[in-house]
Amino acid sequence: MRENYPLLDIARFLAAISIILIHCGRLVENDFLHFFLKNTFARLAVPLFIISSSYFYRKKAMVDTMYPKKYFSRQWKRYVIWSIFYLPYGWYYITSLDLSIVLYPIAFVIGLCYLGTCYHLWYFPALLFTLSVVSFLKKHICYCLLVIMSFLLFFIGASETYSAYLHGKISEFYTLFHSITLTNRNGLLYVLIFVVLGFIIADFEKTLFLERYLLTKLASAFILLIIEWYLVFQNQGDDKNFYFGLLAVAFFLFCILIKSEKMITKDYVILRKYSQYLFFLHPLILESIKFFSYYGINKEIDGLPLFFMTLFVTLSVSWIVLHKDKLLNTFTIIVLKNS
Template sequence: MMEEYKELQNYKIIDYVKYIAAIMIVCIHCTQLFPIDILDFFFRQIICRVAVPFFFISSAYFFRKGYNKDQKYLGKYLKKSIYSYLLWSIIFLPIGLNWIQQNLTISEELMPIAFLVGLFHTGTYYHLWYIPAMIFSLFAITKLLKYFGYKTIIIVCFGFFLFGSIETYYGFLQNGWFKDFFDLLISFMFTTRSGLFYGLIFVTLGFYIVDHQEDLRRNIKGMRIATIVCALLLIIEGFAIYNVPGLDMNFLIMLVPFSFVSFITLLSCPIAIKNDTRRVRELSKYIYFIHPVCIVIIEEIGKAFDLPILASGIVSLVFILILSHMLSSFIIVLHQVYLKRKTIFFSLIIGMLFTSITASYFYEQIPSSFVVKFEWTSCICFFLSFTSCYLLTLRKIRKQGRLNF
């Protein structure tokens, strides 16, 4: 059934795109998917890069709608987000510490500082940066809009984004004071991928869409044309820097206009979806949170046992997505029931016990010359602990009729 959403309220299609975006983020974090380098670059570093801006804009959009109805929504949202972030930060802390131990040389005295940098900037594991960036951006733009108009804020935030994009366009920098300054900044911050340099502009655009719906919905056709044009320009921009060495590919300038017009286009999409999309929405959230664990488990097994189809490529991605989807489903169901401390404790004990058995066998079988990622053991423990918790509560879940896949 086709139905024109003139009020920009096709929220169900947003939920499905969130799920697709979560898969795109998994693709970005995987090892090479396609054997042809330029094809892999096109898919992972151009197409999939639209995912994170989409999450920023969609989160900002729905936050702004809630805030416009209730001014206290900011406090409620931040409280919930901070609690969730601290919980996931604690869960991923052992994995993050394992990564630091293998990849960085940090003295014990500096570990508390490293923890604070991780907590407030990079995340205790690499994908968790998004939450403090989102919290900062939502709070900052909400407050700034009380004193400044959208035009001023968009210009300033886009300026921050352009500065942050030097990370992507680093190869164009000439030797001199500015390059030295940027190198010094990166040595402290590790990356410009943060709320200040990345999140602010997309959150501002999400707010703008809410506050200017009346004007925007009058030009839906123009937005659809603009989406196609911006998509083509984004692809051109990506290929233009294909051979330019950069620090990362987080920033592409055309992501800003493309994300804006494409989100409006999605909201006005004429495809009417009848089924409930809440589960899809939940899956996208948890797949984002737990996919790094599944990537480490699958890819390291593939590398250790010389199984190329698991070490990288499409087959590896399929296994990672299956594992991520399964574990996400477990967490969704567990979130619906009250977990006793005893259940959590026994889940951790069982997880650690089976991890020690699994890890012992794993390290005995692999060649002594192969260096496994230190966080592999922690990731196995993560997976086995959540699986154990699910199995321990399975009877209770079945009684409540909440066993859904």
């Protein structure tokens, strides 16, 4: 397995930026442009991260039996640390709901194990839970059944995106179901199928289907996704995470990114680290900008101005963190010279 995937590193960096865009509220006044910016390319970000994580997990687990244990230990520690870091935000959110104090422990458990203590941290429990489920099921059932099962669950989850098209008893069932799940963007309904796709790529990447005409397949999938985007734009549901076209687009896009040898001599590993810090830090920066702008100029900043400010500050903080040793050494040299 290669160690260097320059196009994938670039794509994941752009995907991390797209996640910031999604979290910045209404972007522009024009409805179509707002929808295009927020619900087209940006929606590829999370599927790409899921497929990438599951692909490399599967590849490494096949050659190192101890890798799953090490991987889960490392990821759970990272998740707990960031959950504690964002606990004040989670506490603030819970208190804003006017819940009875008796329900606070339940809310905390739901936040930690399901929704995350901040809105971006849902990804970790969802991914880790689903990786465990797929790894277990793969030992007992074939990929065909896994694909069918995960697609049916994704189909159920898509009721959230297509809720405006639902009527009668189906609409009533969806309302009840959604009140229980709180969000269909969870491990079983959303993440599962992308993890399965990542496993399939890892196991069958040398087959002709995943070797030939990938650009043509991606272009065809993208055309279908554009049609689906238009249908959702015409009647927008409660949320817009579930697009059937994303399954094929993310699948073939990832295959192209890992198979391409363009810029193979370039090293963009640093972008992986920037992607991680962009993901973890951006809510802190974003919410801080909104808070201080609201109480400073009595107007909450949102949309594209919020996006560009958040991106700039988060990149700046990430750069400082990644270069802290060099900066500290430089600072020490300056102090010593002036002392």
